[in-house]
Amino acid sequence: MNIILISILTMGGLGLFFAAILAIAFEKLKVEENPMVEKVLNALPGLNCGACGYTGCHDFAEKIVAQGSLDNLRCPPGGSAVVEDLSEILGISADEPIKRRAVVKCGGSTSLARDRAEYAGIQTCVAAELVGGGPKACTYGCLGFGDCAKACPFDALYIGKDGLAHVVFEKCTACGLCVTACPRKIIELIPCSNQIIVNCSSTDRCSLVREVCKVGCIGCKICERTAPGVYVVEDTLARVVFEKGDAAAEPAIVKCPTKCIVKL
Amino acid sequence: MELLIIFISASIVNNFVLSYFLGICPFLGVSNKLEKAVSMGLATTFVMVLAAMVTWLINNLILIPFNLPFLQYVSFIIVIASLVQFVEMFIRKTSPALYRALGIFLPLITTNCAILGLALMSVLREYSFIQSLVFGLAAGLGFTLALCIMAGIREELELAPIPEPFKGAPITLIIAGLLALAFMGFAGLITG
Structure with a gap:
């Protein structure tokens, strides 16, 4: 009994001690951040999807503030609403960017496009593509194993009964992750x-x-x-x-x- | 003399990365640029020295007098985690560029087994305070050395004609293995 008590006290004491040190250090070593960055960060969707090409929203916010404008910077998931907010914060006017969405450019469903082999390997498009170009006779068509659906952080893609990938346009934010995930490069972002x-x-x-x-x-x-x-x-x-x-x-x-x- | 032996043993003969295989994650993760490797090595060394000191104090002033050696693991992990947090804040304040370059690997020092290994080993070998200090410093410098050698080779590799399937991770792992083999050559120089 005694030893349990001592153990608890020791660990608790140690924990408190280090917590106190860290708390003091946090105050003493606080980094003053540009308040603009925080404002911009709050306006961004905060998904950290990386579609803008920067590592996370924080990095992107820093870039926006450093640049002072939105030229060549794009937040696909945020769309025009975020652009408006950001322009207001930065005090600039922005051209509305064209809103886009993903489409899978293949209509070769299981009934319309022929298969040339049965594939029983790893059930991903990338793997199937590596095995002699996949089970589908057409070497350009959608393989339908759903690599794009797995890559989508918004559940905007699904594989239909026809064996093709479909996009739920209401959910698509045009982040472009599916475009890179598709080994056949048949997904394109087109204007809404x-x-x-x-x-x-x-x-x-x-x-x-x-x-x-x-x-x-x-x-x-x-x-x-x-x-x-x-x-x-x-x-x-x-x-x-x-x-x-x-x-x-x-x-x-x-x-x-x-x-x-x-x-x- | 004894301190010198501990130093050479921990830094070269029983190098933490290349003969104990501790701390492989940063060894492979942060060894693509020499500059980054040096800073990561030094940050780890700093944490190691501090960890060696603090864990010795905790072990000898608290755990042993209260007869609680079973708390070593837990308390050492607390120590290391807090130290890493502290170092992270410190680096963020003093050198934002370095903070950015180290990225995720800085908080990952927390789970770097080389540091927990160091603390547990120095307890196991019943080192004195000065000895564990030297042990920590040597282990850290050995870690830095391994990281720097690796980074140097990997920088050269960027220009080497590597066969396509071996590019990236495979060739890195092969080099890590060869380096470990090379370091086996030191075995027998010092025992212990």
């Missing part, structure tokens, strides 16, 4: 104002695409002819010029022979 995309990433030529997928872009250039300047075909893959807007891109949807131009 645009609804129409070319839902394919394959740069294979026509016959190869047709062989593996029913909804792949074959590079026929019909969209380019229907809406000149709105679609650009490079490497037998079409892409939308988002600045031109949805209205101009609309007519090509029905014209596309493989139906790979879709409205989200």
